[in-house]
Amino acid sequence: MPGILLDATEQLLNGLMYGSLYALIGGGFTILFGVMRKLNLAYGSTIMAGAYVSLIPFYLFKVPAWVMLLSSIAGAVAVGFLVELVCFRFLRKGHELAPLLTTIGMLIVIDEAIVHATGAVGLDYARPFGEESLAWGPFLVRPDYLAILVAALACFSLIFFLIHRTRLGRAMRAVAERPQAAQILGVSLRRINVLTFALTSALAGVIGFFAVVSVGAARPELAVWLTGKGLVVTVLGGLGSLRGAILGGLLLGVLEFETMWFLGTSYRDILAFLLLFAILVVRPAGLAGARAT
């Protein structure tokens, strides 16, 4: 295979694997938006909160990685409930921008709490997938990226199953499409909102674990980075479209890796936002439309 094709293929593989992390983040934003019609800008800090909670058993008891993953999920769910209670539950209808502002406030509060607790120093994280890349023909594949891809496949499979094959999923879709009609038919909006928060927060715990494993250290500034990527992917894919979030995440991942290889770091973010701009001009509803989750 000629050199340039080899390079492009390696970066494509890396981009697809890393992009599945972006897809997960976008998926979390999208599921919540699809059901509640509100953006949770504290989602990035919920992800990081889960990762930091998982450091407690890691540093105290040197627990294995699967225990860290479970504690990350538990921590993120707890923080998610707090976000739902403080930022969404008691807001009056008609104040559409209020959740945006409350969740920005919550992002800052959680971020600062982490900074004060840790002194803003990066904390070493577990490396359960080994220290060396796997050789696959002419390519080197990071085992933690492969794990992210597998985790994303598992999570999205579970989510699609939940949404399309269970009563809860039926209720979530009903609330997403016609909240008043769903309510009339006996679906509790509050219960669905809380359960949606629980689902997306559990997903945040998974994202937190894998994101920090890939970075190698838990750092407070990752919350803002996660939020930024999540928003780009959500808008790129189409607000409320899970398929769009998956497509958007993969596309963003591939674009970033190919750009970094062929053009350099300074073009990476420029091209990502140019792509977003171009897609929004051509398809304002995003890659996969806006309505159904």
Add this chain to the structure above:
Amino acid sequence: MKRLWRIGSVVALGALLAWPAGAGAFQSEGTVRIGAMWALSGPGAFFGKSSHGLASLAIDEINEAGGLVVGGKRVKMQLYAEDDACNPEQGLAVVRRLATVDKVLFSLGPSCSSVAEPVFGTLQKRLDDPGDTGLQLLFFTDTATKFGLAKLSPWVFRNTPDEPAMYDFVVKYLKENYPDLKTVMVAYESDFAHSASTWKLALQPALERYKYHQVVEVVDWRWLDNEFGAQVAKLRRANADIYFSLTHTPSTCPSFRELRRQRVKPRIIIGVTSIAAGEVLRQCPDVAEGLIAPSNFAPITAKAKQVADKAWERYSADSHIHSVPAYENVHLMKVLIEKAGLKNTEESLLEDRRKVRDLLARVGTFQGVVGKIKMNPDDHPVRPRDVDKDMILVQVKSAKWTVFWLPANLKQN
């Protein structure tokens, strides 16, 4: 009635905001106020906190010994430390606070060159020019290292590394001691002023000057990036003998792990000056093994060991190339303040700052923790108000910084 309430609350709020912190004459308070702006939070916090610790240690030593003598009276040093979070906007707000609200005699810091540059830009550019309305606040910087910052204002003095000279020495040392190693690859942080300037103003000119090494690859990333696969793949392909990693800990550790993943093994790795500190040893001692960095500090004298031990014991502060200058600066300023004949009142603040500034410009050579330090005067042609001091090469061995090379005059210590 409602209107009266509104007017009243605005007036009260205005009075509260305008009320100066700690009003009153300083001499009558029995203090000399010294300020500092450091990155006390955020990714640069490691450096800010260690500088804070070393400065606080120096202040403790001075105050425990009875303080300073100003106007025939013994007064204590009081530190007003503000957090700039390595953020330029925050730095600009903080400098005004130090100058006009905290009313400090001089300030230490900033930690980050990206903060120092705009902050120093707000200072007066020409002394004794009534038309120049810039701030008249003396800075005696311990950390912000980018070449040329002291030229921005006659109010800026720095006790920071001379990186062009250091990297000139490193390149010459490699040429003479490792003549078989000829290819070089470089990584730097394109959005971090210190890293980018170390490459462009220090290392790159040195390599061009000696014309011995061939630069086969240069890659860059952002200092808070999380992914380095593409750049390290390019380094892997270049497979150079020497790797200059001009990056700070947030990107050094993950990029070193990526080097290990991709089995990239240069013969020698040289870091940026700021890496020669405890942070990298805490975060990634395994992958940093063998890393060499130019420095101005190592605990090679009795005084240096004592300072390092006390700073850790009292403040859990790491002693390194950027934090130890804060200690040295405070002790030097104590001597100069006592000589300056200050009135130490709120009304005489500008005059007092000027007196200390002028004394600092004429200080010549002073004693540092490791060796002698020479302050360049105002009219130095290349590096006015910057220092010259001995250079040391340090290396990570068994998760500790050890001395790799010492100049002859320090070896006897």
